[in-house]
Amino acid sequence: MIYVGELSDIPVGESVRVQGSVAIAVFNADGELYAIDDTCTHQDASLSDGWLEGCAVECPLHAACFDLRTGQPSGPPAKKPVRTHRVAVEDGLVYVEETVRVEARALAGVE
């Protein structure tokens, strides 16, 4: 688990970036916390610098929108999803459980 910070450090409508195997963005969308890979799948932009609207974040570079629940882009120019990660809150402290990369799981023989 990756320690993110205190729940109060992530107000509604805000995001923070933490470092896992890659940078991960944690968003507070109307009181629900979501974590996705921070780097846009189109080019090298930080989604934590993007604009949050409902359960989606708009990339600050070319405006692709990613669903925070699924990681799926809503349309071009991004075509690939970002990974999503589980967020846990324990005693007011926020943690992210980084999702294992699909390729690594395949190599390990995990379905």
Ligand code: FES
């Ligand atoms: S870098 Fe995100 S849409 Fe182009």
